[in-house]
Amino acid sequence: QLQLVESGGGLVQPGGSLRLSCAASGFTLDQYPISWFRQAPGKEREGVSCIRDIGRTIYADFVKGRFTISRDNAKNTVYLQMNNLKPEDTAVYSCAAGSTCFRGPFASWGQGTQVTVSS
Secondary structure (H helix, E strand, C coil): CCEEEEECCEEECCCCCEEEEEEEECCCHHHCCEEEEEECCCCCCEEEEEECCCCCEEECHHHCCCEEEEEECCCCEEEEEECCCCHHHCEEEEEEEECCCCCCCEEEECCCEEEEECC
């Protein structure tokens, strides 16, 4: 079974930080580009960031300079460090493994972790 499990979400004040984790089982993360998505209430899912198998990274414009994606191969985990969080960042964040960033087919898709940015 290929599985991704997200964790690290929670409630944070504007300007605060969270680090999300995407832990893989059944496969090694460095074999696939790993994408982070988010879906806010009333909005469509949108791509946030992606890390490729060679370590190259991409970011959506709305998170550039605030979010950092990284990979720890020893822990088989991809992280999304989120700094200077804004209320509009509130969403369910999910990770997915696929052959390319942001586009399927995906080998695995996580259930998501809730991020709430509010004072």
